[in-house]
Each structure stands twice: as structure tokens, then as C-alpha cells.
Amino acid sequence: MQQKTKRWLTGLMFMFLLAIVFPQVGQAAPQPSLYLDGSSIKTPEPITLKNNFVMVPIRVVSETLGYKVDWEKNTRMVVIYGDNKRIELKIDSKTATINSKEVKLDQPAYISGGSTLVPLRFVGESMGLTVDWDNSSKSVYLFTPDDGSTVEPTPPGTGGTGEGNGTGSETPNASLTKVQDFVFGENTLHISLEKDVEPKISMMTAPDRVIIDLPKTTFSQEFLEKYGMTNGGQGTQLITGYPDVQQVRFAQFEKETVRFVIDASYALDVKTTKNGSGLLSFEVSTKSSGGGTTIPPTKPDGKYTVVLDAGHGAHDSGAVSVKKRTEKDFNLQQTLKIAELMRKDDRFHVVLTREDDTFLELSDRVKIANDLNADLFVSIHGNSADSAAANGTETYWYRPESKAFADVMHKYLLQGTQLKDRGVRQGNLHVIRNTKMPGILLEIGFLSNTSDEAKMFDEQFQQRVAEQVFNGIKAYLGLS
Template sequence: MKKVVAVLTLLSMLLLLLPAMASANSQIKLFLDGTELKSDTAPKLVNGTVLVPIKVIAEQLGSDVTWDKPTQEVTVLNEGLEIILHIGSKDAEVNGQPYKLSASPLIVQNRTMLPLRFIGENMGLKVLWDAKNHAVLLQRSEPVQPEPPVTEPAPPEEPGTELPSDPGAVLAQIQDIYLQGDSVIVQTDGAVAPSSFKLDNPDRIVVDLPATDFLPDFLQYNGSGSLVAPYSGEMAVDHPIISKLRFSLYSEEENIIRIVVDLKSKSNHQVTYDSSLQQVIISLTAAVTPPSSSRYKVVIDPGHGGTDPGASGITGYREKAFTLAVGLKVNKLLEQEPRLQVIMTRTGDTYPTLSDRSALANNAKADLFISIHGNSLVGSKATGIESYYLHQNSGAFAKIIHKNLLAATNMSDRKVRVENFHVVRETKMPAVLLELGFLSNASDEAKMKSESYQQKCAEAIVQSIKEYFNIS
């Protein structure tokens, strides 16, 4: 599947925060890994998009920025990534691929101002908004300094810790809360140190998360409807032990988020934090185990097929052949798992439409959807594995499967990404789309043609499914 090198995720988080940003009169500050970036031209909010002086960021990242005044063209070069933008135009290019920006670059006080999220995410930076300090926070994927270890959970009598006043200290944000087997998963975007205790009459488990905030679209996603106090809500669940989940901003001063698990009957529990997945896991150790006859439905979707061959490799190897080979290997492995029921969108050289694929999964009321693909970018040396998802309920599985694929294949890490692909958008269950290498790269293609690489991918996919459903 031909795909862009750098994916635009000009969605949700920062845009949902714009009302709060616009309402403040103070100057927007800019931080990189906790250090304030000084510039004679501050970031600007223009028509709902934050523009930043590119020079100050580029200098910190070792990037080269050139501006051709006659053509009003800005070029940013960073580790093989070429970004071309035009002053006053929303048209841009990333490694030769066209993009449409949310706002046009501008010249302000002789400084070139570019859309922050576009530049940040294409350079591998995470973009956050610190409403308390009216600051944009940029974080590198690989911190310059080792991150401090996660502290031990506070005792029940003293849940949470006070948030440091340093603007560079970023609040972890809650992206989603959902059930996974007999565990409640709280998906965050940063490290947290949870504490917990139990209450009786009625039975419930209370988990406090210090130095934590809600991601704005999490609140909207769960139906709160606005970003105003008291930042609370609840979710009814279908579970033999849990009756509902509640969440609220327990302490605004100390930024403590409280999660309450209301129980139908008494249950022991354990609260852990998985730093690799950035998840708080509330496990019910005495919860009822589903009967052995209960089977999770997993849809495996070998991309393309039939009249749609997909991408073509250096030697002419077709993407549709690779995806089917991996898909059939996954199918064979899953057939050996009594707790898993596999549903294939195709088992031969046929072409189900994208709508056919998503409808099959939805009609079957599947528990998981995995679409398998091969990448291509002609004229580029791009290599490695990418994992895509869209909806919040898919993020946890995307991280699990990406982690296992990298470990099994030793391929380059091209990250877990968010993209609006049809099969991950239209499916109602957690869904991912996997790009398992670049057919346009001779080394990647040679691996993708081999039975051993296909088997490694298949085994990693099955391992991830079992890990996600907690199947031993």
C-alpha cells in the first residue's frame, strides 16, 4: 500500500483545546523536553492553529531550514525527511507527497511561522498543551536524558502527589478507560504512579492517579459534552463482577484523577502500571473467568487481492501475495487456539471491497480486527514496520502488536500512528492496520518474500491477540 512517510494527524487533541487557548491573554510559551525555547517571536494562534517560529525548533533538533524569498518556499531537512511549504499557501509536500495544511505558513516579524503540529509530528515530536501555564510542550520520542523511574504507588491514606509548578513538568493525560477481560485499562500518554484502596457498602475499588489530567477528546468521547468542572462521568459495562466505571477530577489543586470501579460482588484487585504501554491496569483477581466455550472473534484481513494487487516490489512481488501469505499463516495458528475464533476476509486471490471487510467484522460482532499490508514509497530508502489505528479503543492493542512485531522481526520502528483508513474507521471493535515492511526497499522486500519472515509476523500477531485477551 502506497503511503506517505510522515502521517498528518491534524485531529483532536490540540484543536479541542483551542477555546481555552484563545481565552487566555498571556503569551504562549514553547518548551522542548522541559526547557523553554526562547525566541523574539512568540507562537501565534491563527484561525484555530498554533504557528511557531520554525528556526528555534530546528536549531534544537539539528534540522536545516532554508527560505527562498523569490518563491516564498520554506524547506526543512531532518534525517532524510524533506518538508516543503509555501508562505501563504496550505499546500505542502513531505518527501514528494502532497499535503493540505490546516493553516498557511506566515512571516511574522521577519520570522517564518509554520503550523506547530505538522512540524512537530513530522519531526517525531509529541505535542501537548499545558493549560495551567499557557504553554505548548514538545517531547522527543527518545528523551535526551534518561527518564526518572516511576515512583512507587502512594499509600491509600495519601493518594497522589502535588504537581510541580515547573511548566516543563507535563501532566499525564488519560486517553481512554475500557474493559479488557477481567481488567480495567486506563490508557495514558505518560507515566503515572497510581494508588488504590477498597470501600464497602457498596463494594468498590478506588484508584487515584496523581499529576494526571483528562485528554479533552476523552471527555467528549464519553459524553460529558464540555470541558467544564466537575470533569466527571460514568460508563455502564457488561461484566459479571463490575457494574460500572466512574471517573472524576478528584483534586483540581493537585491534579488527581479518581477512577472508581463499582462492583456487583466482592473482589480482590491489583493495580499496576505498564510503562511500555503507558497503561494503568486494574486487575480483578477474583473475577469470574469466562466459560471455556466462550470464544473471542478475531477478523484477519489480508489487504488488497484479486483485481487490486496493491503495491509492487523491486522484483515485482505483489503486496496482495504477501498479505495473503501472512494472513493464512495467522489463520492456521489461530485455529489451534480454543479460545479464539478466526474469521478471514479472504482466503484466496479475491477482492472484497473495503466496505465488505468492515461489514463482515461488524455483522459478526467481532472482538478484534487486524488488517495486514505491505508499504511502498518509490524513490525512498524507507524501511520498517508501522502500526495504525484511529479510535481510542484501538490504541492499546496497536501498541501491543507493534511491540511484538518489532521484537519478532528486528525491523526498524516506524512507530504506532493514527490515520483515518476505512477499515479502522468503520469497524466498531478495536482495529489496527499493519504495514509489515516496504516493498519499495530491496532489503525489506527480500524478507517479505521469505516464509520465515512471514511466519515471524504471523506468530507475533497471534502472540499479541493472546496477550490482549489475557489468554495463556
């Protein structure tokens, strides 16, 4: 990409971010449109929302990127190939393969007006694109990855460590990089500058806060006006809707350093990303382990209420395994083992949605947890796929406040299952969507895979998984 395009893109991305966080900004007439690296692409079928997922016509995107697209009528399969990649996609199926590796789709691909529509996230995953969706303008933005070769070289003397002042001559203001704006959304602080600088991040406790120093920077005039600051003053923006973060403060901390402070509710981890042309993003998340922060129980008796949900039951057998054993039985065996361990620890109230082979509606499972005002909800399932080759362990979250729990749990769960890591995923699943506390759903392994299945019905495997699920719960809560 050319510099000009890139800079314009930064502006575009920033406006897009503003639009997410401050929806009143930039309300265009909602004409669904698709952009690839800033250029509009004509789509044969309009971009649509299906069950809240953005669906994009895959052929036009693939062909614009230089892939070939074939349609196999007999198997109702779309095959996309080129660039050492082969993507196979079946109509009405939630599974696709990328170079023979199986991936799950949020929504099955479907045909509309002769075009195959697939979930936006799949387009990004399969073709290595960054994807964004602007709900106010109903626009999809796709960005090809930046190979870094066009990044503006850092002039000597800028973007350094920010230390070692006093080299003699005064640096005039004009040589400092201007901070243009900032926005907080999706647990991420985005700061837009004229160009990248090397931020220095430090953590402080009591109270917990994240300090971001931007060396060789100053505020732009527009920034000062927007936030009603005089140069040398400081500003504060309260953050609502993100339990991890209370407010963001900013000031010209030193003559050549702008400082942003994220005032946090507890110790956080920070992940920094630079887009190469002046947009710095700092994503904060709950410290996953060893942070020494304990999440307090909601109940006054000081005990944690954990609801364990064995999936399916009675006439609802769930998946049927390669050996004709049922998922409902596996789920119950596994859940009872976790409960048995946890009930020996008097820091926990352990509640099971079912203790035997009974049937509950999904809404009943949710109601149990919500009525109890439980601290955590964990649903236990076994996975299944059309392909006997699919195998491994997945952890699902849906609401953002559950993601940290899923991240922590998945690490422990993998130690328990010792199966293939299929990742932590966001899934719009009833029980983790409608519960009100951090809630996750574990797909322990694949009952449709001979090797996974044999292990899953093994007593020792279940015991090991139970121990690690319990460890994951304790780690997330900050207990030893």
C-alpha cells in the same frame, strides 16, 4: 522560561484542558491564533483544518524558534535547518526527513497564499515542541521543552515521602501545598496544585483502583467550594466516555495528605508526568501483559471472533515491490498463515475478509467485522515509500479504544519481523476508523526496500510473524 511565565502557563494549560473536557467552559470567539510559549504569533496564512488535521504555517514557527528556512523551487522542497537539525519537506508529499530519518505526515504539506502549511503534529515532532489545539477557540499552543533548570527548588520538608509523621511540632495548614482543581480527559487525570509534589501511587484490586496520595497537601478553598465539600469530607466525580475508568474520588485522607482514587473497570497501568510547576498528570492504560486480567469475548459461546483482513486484492494490487511482486499477494500469504495457526485454537472464530485473490471495498471489510460483532479486527499490509531506504515495521490504531491493542501487538510483531521499529502510530485509515471493535492495521515491512522485501516473501519470516501476531492477540486478550 521565567517562573512567572511558567506559572501562568500552567494556568493556561489547565484552562485548555478544561476546555477540552468541559467544552462549555471558556468559549472565546473562534479566531484562529497561534501561540508559542504563551506569546501570540502573527501568521501570514490562517490556521486551517484539512481532513480534520490542524495545518500550521511552518515558516513563521521555524523562524520564531531561530531556524533558517530555504525554499528549493525546482524540487518543491522546504529545508529547515539550525540547532543541529535539518528538516526536509516536499510539497504534496506525506513523507519528510528529519536529519535524514524518514517521518510520515498525517497530511501532505501544501502551499496556500505563498505559505507552506504542515500538520500540527509534524511541527511538534520535528522541532521537539509540545503541541495543543483548542477547538473551541481554534487556537494552536506550542510549548518549547522545559530543560528543568527553572524548576522551583523543593523547600526542605516538602515533597518528601509523606511518611514519618510526628516530628513534634504541628504543621500549620499554611505550609501545605494547595490542590487547586482536577480534570479527567483522554484517559488522564490532571491535578493542578500550587507547585509540584511527589505523588505516591499504589494499585489495589477487587475492585481495581489506582490510589494517588499527595503528601503535604490540602484542598484550596476554591476547590472545596467548587465540589461542595466541607474540609474533611470527600467528593466523587463520575467519569463517562472512558471504558477504563468509572469514577474519581478525592478526600483529605490524612491531615497532610490529599488522596485521589481512580475507580477502574480493570487493572490499569499509570504513567505520571509533572510539568514542573504544579500540574500532575496520571495517564491510565490497560495493563499490557501479565496483569492477569482477561477480556471476555462478546459472544455467549465464549469464543473470540477475530477478523483478519488481507489488504487489497484482484485489480487492486497495493504496492508493487522492488522485485515487482505485489502487496496483495504478500498480504494474503501472511494472513493465511496467521489464520492457519489461530484455527487450531478452538477459543477463536477466525474470519477472513478474503481467502483468495478477490477484491473488496474498504467498506465491505468493515461491514464483515461489524456485522459479526467481532472482538478484534486486524488488517495486514505491506508498506511502500518513495525512498528505497525506508524500512521497518509500523502498527496503526485510530480510535482510542484500539490503542492498547496496538501497543501490545507492536511489541510482539517486532519480535516476529525483527525489522526496524518505526513505532505505534495513530492513522486515520478507513478500516480502523469505521470498525467498532479494537482494530489495528499492521504495516509489516517495506516492499520498496530490498532487504525488507526479500524477508517478507520468505516462508520462515511469514511463519514467525504469524506466530507473533497470534501471540499479540492472545496477550491483549489476557490469554495464555
